[in-house]
Amino acid sequence: MSSQTVAILSPGDMGHNVAKVLKKEGLRTITCLAGRSDRTRALAEAAAIEDLPSLEAVMGEAGLVLSIMPPSLAVESAKTYAAAMTAAGSMPTYADCNAVSPQTALAVADVIQSAGAPFVDAGIIGPGPGTREKPTRFYVSGPHAGVMEMLEGPHIDVIDMGPDLGNASAIKMCYAAVTKGTWTLYTAALMAAEALGVTDDLHDEIQFSRPKDFAEMERMVPRMPLDAGRWIGEMHEIAHTLEGTGVTPNFHKGAADVFELLVKTPIAQETRQTVDTSRTLKQALAIYAEQLPGGGKF
Numbered sequence: 288m289s290s291q292t293v294a295i296l297s298p299g300d301m302g303h304n305v306a307k308v309l310k311k312e313g314l315r316t317i318t319c320l321a322g323r324s325d326r327t328r329a330l331a332e333a334a335a336i337e338d339l340p341s342l343e344a345v346m347g348e349a350g351l352v353l354s355i356m357p358p359s360l361a362v363e364s365a366k367t368y369a370a371a372m373t374a375a376g377s378m379p380t381y382a383d384c385n386a387v388s389p390q391t392a393l394a395v396a397d398v399i400q401s402a403g404a405p406f407v408d409a410g411i412i413g414p415g416p417g418t419r420e421k422p423t424r425f426y427v428s429g430p431h432a433g434v435m436e437m438l439e440g441p442h443i444d445v446i447d448m449g450p451d452l453g454n455a456s457a458i459k460m461c462y463a464a465v466t467k468g469t470w471t472l473y474t475a476a477l478m479a480a481e482a483l484g485v486t487d488d489l490h491d492e493i494q495f496s497r498p499k500d501f502a503e504m505e506r507m508v509p510r511m512p513l514d515a516g517r518w519i520g521e522m523h524e525i526a527h528t529l530e531g532t533g534v535t536p537n538f539h540k541g542a543a544d545v546f547e548l549l550v551k552t553p554i555a556q557e558t559r560q561t562v563d564t565s566r567t568l569k570q571a572l573a574i575y576a577e578q579l580p581g582g583g584k585f
Contacts, residue, residue, distance in 0.1 A: 290350040290351075290437070291313070291314055291315055291350065291437075292314070292315040292316075292317060292348050292349050292350050292351075293306075293309055293314050293315070293316050293317070293349065293350070293351045293352075293353060293437075293438075294316075294317050294318060294345045294346070294348075294349035294351070294352040294353065294379070295316050295317070295318050295331075295334075295336055295353055295355065296318060296319075296345075296352060296353065296354050296355065296356065296364070296368065297318065297323065297327060297355065297356050298318050298320075298327060298330050298331040298334060298336050299327060299330065299355070299356070300330070300415060300559055301355050301411065301415050302330075302353070302355040302356075303330040303331060303333060303334040303336070303415075304334070304414075304415025304416050304417055304418060305353065305355065305415070305416055305438075305443075306331075306334040306335075306336045307333075307334045307335075307416070307417055308416040308417045308440060308441075308442040308443060309438065309440075310334070310335055311440075311442075312440045314437065315337070316334070316335075316336045316337065317336065317337045317338075317339050317345055317348060317349060318331055318336050318337070318338060318339070318345065319338065319339050319340070319341055319342050319344070319345050320338045321340070321341065326558065341371075342367065342368065342371035343371050343374045343375040344375070345371070346368070346371045346372045346374075346375040346377050346379060347375040347376075347377045349377075349379040350379050350380065351379055351380050351382065351434060351435075351437065352368065352379050352380065352381045352382065353382050353384050353409075354368070354381065354382065354383050354384055354385060354395075355384045355385065355411070356385060357385075357516070357517045357520050358385045358386045358387045358391070358517075358520040358521050358523075358524050359519075359520035359523075360385075361383060361385040361387050361391060361395055362391065362394050362395055362398065365381070365383065365395045365398040365399055366398055368381065368399075369398050369399055369401070369402035369404070370402075372402050372403075372404055373402055373403075378402070378403050378404040378405070379404065380404065380405040380406075380407060380431055380434045381399045381404050381405070381406050381407070382406075382407040382408075382409045382427070382434075382435060383395045383396070383399075383406070383407070383408060383409060383456075384409040384410070384411050384425070386410070386411075386459060386460070386463060386520075386521040386524060387456055387460075387524045388456060388460055388524045388525070388527040388528040388531065389408075389452075389453030389454075389456045389457045389460070389528060389531070390453075390527060390528070390531055391456070391524060391527070392408045392452060392453050392455075392456040393452060393453055396408065396429075396452050405430075405431040405434070406429060406431065406452070407427055407428075407429050407431050407432050407434060407435055408427065408428045408429050408432075408452045408453055408454065408455040408456055409425055409426065409427045409428075409435065409455050409456075410425075410426045410427075410455040410456050410457075410458055410459025410460075410462075411423060411424070411425055411426075411459070412424045412426065412458075412459060412462055416442040416443050417442045422440075422441065422442050422443055422444045423442065423443055423444070424443075424444045424446055425438060425443055425444065425445045425446065426446050426448055426454075426455040426458050426459060427445060427446065427447055427448065427455050428447070428448035428449055428450070428451055428452060428453065428454035428455040428456075429450060429451070429452045429455075430450050432447050432448070432449075432450075432455075433447070435447075456528075457528065460524065460525050460528040460529075461528070463521060463525060464525045464528075464529065464538075464539060467518060467521065467522070467525075467542065468522075468525070468538060468539060468542055470503075470507045470508065470511060471511070471522075471541075471542035471545045471546070472542075473500075473503070473504050473507070473508055474508050474511055474545055474549070474575070475541070475545050477489070477504065477508060477568075477572050478572060478575050478576055478579065480572075481572045481573065481575070481576040482576055482579055486569060486572065490568075490569075504568060505567075505568045508568055508571060508572070509554075509566050509567070509568055509570075509571035510562065511546075511549050512549040512550065512552050512554040512555040512557075512575075513554070513555070513557060513558065513559055513562060515546040515547075515549040515550040515555055516546075516550050516555065518546050519543050519546045519547060519550065522539045522540070522542040522543035522546060523539070523540070523543055525539040525542075526538075526539040526540050526543070548575070548578045548579070549575060549578075551578050552574050552575060552577075552578055553574065554566075554571065554574060
Protein backbone atom coordinates (compact mmCIF):
# COMPACT_ATOMS: atom_id res chain seq x y z
CA MET A 288 0.00 0.00 0.00
CA SER A 289 1.26 3.46 -0.92
CA SER A 290 -0.12 6.74 0.38
CA GLN A 291 0.68 8.25 -3.03
CA THR A 292 -1.44 5.71 -4.93
CA VAL A 293 -5.10 6.51 -5.57
CA ALA A 294 -7.59 3.96 -6.90
CA ILE A 295 -10.24 5.39 -9.23
CA LEU A 296 -13.36 3.23 -9.18
CA SER A 297 -14.50 3.83 -11.76
CA PRO A 298 -12.90 5.90 -14.52
CA GLY A 299 -16.03 7.29 -16.17
CA ASP A 300 -16.65 10.90 -17.17
CA MET A 301 -15.86 12.27 -13.70
CA GLY A 302 -13.39 9.63 -12.55
CA HIS A 303 -11.04 9.87 -15.50
CA ASN A 304 -10.87 13.68 -15.18
CA VAL A 305 -10.03 13.30 -11.49
CA ALA A 306 -7.25 10.89 -12.46
CA LYS A 307 -5.84 13.32 -15.03
CA VAL A 308 -5.34 16.12 -12.53
CA LEU A 309 -4.00 13.80 -9.82
CA LYS A 310 -1.38 12.53 -12.25
CA LYS A 311 -0.30 16.13 -12.88
CA GLU A 312 0.18 16.53 -9.11
CA GLY A 313 2.49 13.51 -9.02
CA LEU A 314 0.08 10.90 -7.67
CA ARG A 315 -0.16 7.39 -9.07
CA THR A 316 -3.65 6.35 -10.21
CA ILE A 317 -4.82 2.76 -10.59
CA THR A 318 -8.00 0.84 -11.38
CA CYS A 319 -9.22 -2.58 -12.55
CA LEU A 320 -10.86 -2.65 -15.96
CA ALA A 321 -11.87 -6.32 -15.99
CA GLY A 322 -15.37 -6.54 -17.42
CA ARG A 323 -15.59 -2.81 -18.14
CA SER A 324 -16.91 -1.29 -21.38
CA ASP A 325 -14.79 -0.16 -24.30
CA ARG A 326 -15.70 3.44 -23.49
CA THR A 327 -14.52 3.12 -19.89
CA ARG A 328 -11.31 1.52 -21.11
CA ALA A 329 -10.76 4.40 -23.54
CA LEU A 330 -11.32 6.99 -20.81
CA ALA A 331 -8.92 5.18 -18.49
CA GLU A 332 -6.31 5.08 -21.23
CA ALA A 333 -6.80 8.79 -21.96
CA ALA A 334 -6.12 9.52 -18.29
CA ALA A 335 -3.12 7.14 -18.16
CA ILE A 336 -4.66 5.16 -15.29
CA GLU A 337 -2.81 1.92 -14.59
CA ASP A 338 -4.97 -1.16 -15.15
CA LEU A 339 -4.32 -3.83 -12.51
CA PRO A 340 -5.48 -7.42 -13.01
CA SER A 341 -7.91 -7.63 -10.09
CA LEU A 342 -9.69 -5.62 -7.41
CA GLU A 343 -7.57 -7.43 -4.83
CA ALA A 344 -4.45 -6.08 -6.53
CA VAL A 345 -5.95 -2.58 -6.53
CA MET A 346 -6.77 -2.74 -2.83
CA GLY A 347 -3.33 -4.08 -2.07
CA GLU A 348 -1.58 -1.12 -3.70
CA ALA A 349 -3.93 1.82 -3.06
CA GLY A 350 -3.60 4.18 -0.13
CA LEU A 351 -6.87 5.90 -1.02
CA VAL A 352 -9.88 4.53 -2.91
CA LEU A 353 -12.23 6.98 -4.64
CA SER A 354 -15.61 5.44 -5.42
CA ILE A 355 -17.06 7.53 -8.26
CA MET A 356 -20.01 5.83 -9.95
CA PRO A 357 -23.78 6.00 -10.41
CA PRO A 358 -25.40 6.36 -6.99
CA SER A 359 -27.56 3.27 -7.41
CA LEU A 360 -24.38 1.17 -7.33
CA ALA A 361 -22.81 2.72 -4.23
CA VAL A 362 -23.81 0.17 -1.59
CA GLU A 363 -23.35 -3.00 -3.65
CA SER A 364 -20.01 -1.78 -4.98
CA ALA A 365 -18.87 -1.05 -1.44
CA LYS A 366 -19.63 -4.67 -0.54
CA THR A 367 -17.56 -5.87 -3.49
CA TYR A 368 -14.64 -3.59 -2.62
CA ALA A 369 -14.81 -4.50 1.08
CA ALA A 370 -14.53 -8.16 0.14
CA ALA A 371 -11.54 -7.35 -2.09
CA MET A 372 -9.87 -5.50 0.81
CA THR A 373 -10.35 -8.50 3.07
CA ALA A 374 -8.98 -10.86 0.42
CA ALA A 375 -5.97 -8.60 -0.13
CA GLY A 376 -5.35 -8.16 3.59
CA SER A 377 -5.14 -4.41 3.00
CA MET A 378 -7.37 -1.62 4.29
CA PRO A 379 -6.91 1.62 2.29
CA THR A 380 -9.04 4.65 3.14
CA TYR A 381 -12.29 4.42 1.22
CA ALA A 382 -13.99 7.65 0.08
CA ASP A 383 -17.54 7.37 -1.19
CA CYS A 384 -17.71 10.27 -3.67
CA ASN A 385 -21.09 9.33 -5.07
CA ALA A 386 -24.22 11.47 -5.28
CA VAL A 387 -26.04 9.73 -2.44
CA SER A 388 -28.21 10.74 0.48
CA PRO A 389 -26.67 10.99 3.94
CA GLN A 390 -28.65 7.84 4.79
CA THR A 391 -27.04 5.93 1.91
CA ALA A 392 -23.61 7.31 2.81
CA LEU A 393 -24.00 5.89 6.31
CA ALA A 394 -25.02 2.52 4.85
CA VAL A 395 -21.84 2.51 2.75
CA ALA A 396 -19.82 3.55 5.79
CA ASP A 397 -21.18 0.57 7.72
CA VAL A 398 -20.04 -1.81 4.98
CA ILE A 399 -16.54 -0.37 4.75
CA GLN A 400 -15.97 0.11 8.47
CA SER A 401 -17.23 -3.40 9.22
CA ALA A 402 -14.43 -4.65 6.97
CA GLY A 403 -11.95 -2.64 9.08
CA ALA A 404 -11.14 0.19 6.62
CA PRO A 405 -11.27 3.96 7.29
CA PHE A 406 -14.21 5.69 5.59
CA VAL A 407 -14.67 9.21 4.21
CA ASP A 408 -18.00 10.72 3.18
CA ALA A 409 -17.43 12.88 0.08
CA GLY A 410 -19.54 14.90 -2.34
CA ILE A 411 -18.29 16.33 -5.63
CA ILE A 412 -19.71 19.64 -6.83
CA GLY A 413 -18.80 20.89 -10.29
CA PRO A 414 -17.81 19.28 -13.59
CA GLY A 415 -14.76 17.09 -14.01
CA PRO A 416 -11.59 18.68 -12.61
CA GLY A 417 -9.56 20.47 -15.25
CA THR A 418 -12.51 20.95 -17.62
CA ARG A 419 -13.08 24.58 -16.57
CA GLU A 420 -11.13 27.41 -15.00
CA LYS A 421 -12.72 27.09 -11.56
CA PRO A 422 -11.64 24.14 -9.39
CA THR A 423 -14.03 21.29 -8.72
CA ARG A 424 -15.01 21.16 -5.06
CA PHE A 425 -14.71 17.97 -3.01
CA TYR A 426 -16.72 18.31 0.20
CA VAL A 427 -15.55 15.74 2.76
CA SER A 428 -16.60 14.72 6.25
CA GLY A 429 -15.85 12.13 8.89
CA PRO A 430 -12.97 11.45 11.28
CA HIS A 431 -10.66 10.40 8.42
CA ALA A 432 -11.54 13.28 6.06
CA GLY A 433 -8.06 14.79 6.40
CA VAL A 434 -6.69 12.05 4.13
CA MET A 435 -8.45 13.75 1.22
CA GLU A 436 -6.15 16.76 1.45
CA MET A 437 -3.79 14.84 -0.83
CA LEU A 438 -6.21 15.67 -3.68
CA GLU A 439 -5.86 19.42 -3.17
CA GLY A 440 -4.42 21.28 -6.15
CA PRO A 441 -5.17 23.91 -8.78
CA HIS A 442 -8.11 21.89 -10.13
CA ILE A 443 -9.52 20.44 -6.89
CA ASP A 444 -10.54 22.23 -3.70
CA VAL A 445 -11.05 19.97 -0.67
CA ILE A 446 -13.50 21.38 1.88
CA ASP A 447 -13.68 19.64 5.26
CA MET A 448 -17.22 19.61 6.69
CA GLY A 449 -16.17 18.26 10.07
CA PRO A 450 -16.10 14.88 11.81
CA ASP A 451 -19.75 13.89 11.30
CA LEU A 452 -20.37 11.40 8.49
CA GLY A 453 -23.18 12.48 6.18
CA ASN A 454 -22.40 16.20 6.12
CA ALA A 455 -20.60 16.05 2.76
CA SER A 456 -23.38 14.03 1.17
CA ALA A 457 -25.95 16.42 2.63
CA ILE A 458 -24.49 19.50 0.95
CA LYS A 459 -24.10 17.62 -2.34
CA MET A 460 -27.74 16.54 -2.24
CA CYS A 461 -29.09 19.99 -1.39
CA TYR A 462 -26.94 21.63 -4.07
CA ALA A 463 -27.97 19.12 -6.75
CA ALA A 464 -31.61 19.48 -5.66
CA VAL A 465 -31.36 23.12 -6.76
CA THR A 466 -29.27 22.79 -9.92
CA LYS A 467 -30.44 19.54 -11.49
CA GLY A 468 -33.92 20.01 -10.11
CA THR A 469 -34.14 23.39 -11.86
CA TRP A 470 -32.82 22.03 -15.17
CA THR A 471 -35.36 19.21 -15.00
CA LEU A 472 -38.21 21.64 -14.30
CA TYR A 473 -37.12 23.68 -17.32
CA THR A 474 -37.17 20.51 -19.43
CA ALA A 475 -40.60 19.42 -18.22
CA ALA A 476 -42.20 22.84 -18.82
CA LEU A 477 -40.62 23.22 -22.25
CA MET A 478 -41.73 19.72 -23.27
CA ALA A 479 -45.28 20.59 -22.25
CA ALA A 480 -45.12 23.76 -24.34
CA GLU A 481 -43.90 21.69 -27.28
CA ALA A 482 -46.83 19.28 -26.89
CA LEU A 483 -49.27 22.20 -26.58
CA GLY A 484 -47.93 23.90 -29.70
CA VAL A 485 -46.80 27.11 -27.98
CA THR A 486 -43.02 26.62 -28.09
CA ASP A 487 -42.17 29.75 -30.09
CA ASP A 488 -44.41 31.99 -28.00
CA LEU A 489 -43.06 30.64 -24.70
CA HIS A 490 -39.44 30.97 -25.84
CA ASP A 491 -40.07 34.55 -26.96
CA GLU A 492 -41.63 35.42 -23.59
CA ILE A 493 -38.84 33.85 -21.53
CA GLN A 494 -36.19 35.52 -23.68
CA PHE A 495 -37.93 38.85 -23.10
CA SER A 496 -38.68 38.59 -19.39
CA ARG A 497 -36.02 36.16 -18.10
CA PRO A 498 -33.09 36.18 -20.55
CA LYS A 499 -30.64 34.61 -18.09
CA ASP A 500 -33.00 31.69 -17.51
CA PHE A 501 -33.44 31.21 -21.25
CA ALA A 502 -29.68 31.18 -21.78
CA GLU A 503 -29.43 28.43 -19.16
CA MET A 504 -32.21 26.50 -20.91
CA GLU A 505 -30.35 26.69 -24.19
CA ARG A 506 -27.14 25.55 -22.50
CA MET A 507 -28.46 22.64 -20.46
CA VAL A 508 -31.76 21.28 -21.76
CA PRO A 509 -30.38 19.82 -25.05
CA ARG A 510 -27.69 17.95 -23.08
CA MET A 511 -29.89 16.42 -20.38
CA PRO A 512 -30.19 12.94 -21.95
CA LEU A 513 -26.39 12.51 -21.81
CA ASP A 514 -26.59 12.11 -18.04
CA ALA A 515 -30.16 10.87 -17.69
CA GLY A 516 -29.17 7.29 -16.94
CA ARG A 517 -26.98 8.35 -14.01
CA TRP A 518 -29.20 11.13 -12.76
CA ILE A 519 -32.32 8.97 -12.31
CA GLY A 520 -30.68 7.39 -9.27
CA GLU A 521 -29.44 10.76 -8.05
CA MET A 522 -32.97 12.18 -8.10
CA HIS A 523 -34.15 9.29 -5.95
CA GLU A 524 -31.27 9.92 -3.55
CA ILE A 525 -32.24 13.61 -3.34
CA ALA A 526 -35.85 12.61 -2.69
CA HIS A 527 -34.63 10.28 0.07
CA THR A 528 -32.60 13.11 1.57
CA LEU A 529 -35.48 15.58 1.58
CA GLU A 530 -37.96 13.02 2.89
CA GLY A 531 -35.64 12.31 5.81
CA THR A 532 -35.94 15.96 6.86
CA GLY A 533 -39.71 16.09 6.51
CA VAL A 534 -39.57 18.03 3.22
CA THR A 535 -41.64 16.59 0.38
CA PRO A 536 -39.68 14.17 -1.85
CA ASN A 537 -42.12 14.55 -4.71
CA PHE A 538 -40.33 17.31 -6.63
CA HIS A 539 -37.38 15.05 -7.29
CA LYS A 540 -39.40 11.90 -7.77
CA GLY A 541 -40.95 13.87 -10.62
CA ALA A 542 -37.49 14.85 -11.84
CA ALA A 543 -36.59 11.15 -11.94
CA ASP A 544 -39.67 10.58 -14.14
CA VAL A 545 -38.40 13.23 -16.57
CA PHE A 546 -35.03 11.50 -16.77
CA GLU A 547 -36.77 8.14 -17.33
CA LEU A 548 -38.32 9.71 -20.43
CA LEU A 549 -35.08 11.34 -21.62
CA VAL A 550 -33.11 8.13 -21.37
CA LYS A 551 -35.40 6.65 -24.03
CA THR A 552 -34.42 9.30 -26.59
CA PRO A 553 -31.73 8.65 -29.23
CA ILE A 554 -29.70 11.51 -27.73
CA ALA A 555 -29.13 9.35 -24.65
CA GLN A 556 -26.96 7.09 -26.82
CA GLU A 557 -24.52 9.93 -27.38
CA THR A 558 -21.70 10.78 -24.97
CA ARG A 559 -20.01 13.98 -23.93
CA GLN A 560 -17.39 13.19 -26.55
CA THR A 561 -19.84 12.43 -29.40
CA VAL A 562 -22.77 14.74 -28.67
CA ASP A 563 -24.05 16.83 -31.56
CA THR A 564 -23.15 20.30 -30.29
CA SER A 565 -25.03 21.96 -33.18
CA ARG A 566 -28.39 20.62 -31.95
CA THR A 567 -30.64 23.51 -30.90
CA LEU A 568 -33.00 23.72 -27.95
CA LYS A 569 -36.01 23.49 -30.28
CA GLN A 570 -34.61 20.46 -32.06
CA ALA A 571 -33.95 18.70 -28.75
CA LEU A 572 -37.46 19.45 -27.47
CA ALA A 573 -39.01 18.01 -30.63
CA ILE A 574 -37.07 14.79 -30.01
CA TYR A 575 -38.09 14.69 -26.34
CA ALA A 576 -41.76 15.28 -27.12
CA GLU A 577 -41.81 12.18 -29.33
CA GLN A 578 -41.48 10.12 -26.13
CA LEU A 579 -44.61 11.65 -24.58
CA PRO A 580 -47.92 9.75 -24.80
CA GLY A 581 -49.36 10.25 -28.25
CA GLY A 582 -46.00 11.38 -29.58
CA GLY A 583 -46.31 14.73 -27.85
CA LYS A 584 -49.51 15.74 -29.63
CA PHE A 585 -52.04 17.47 -27.37
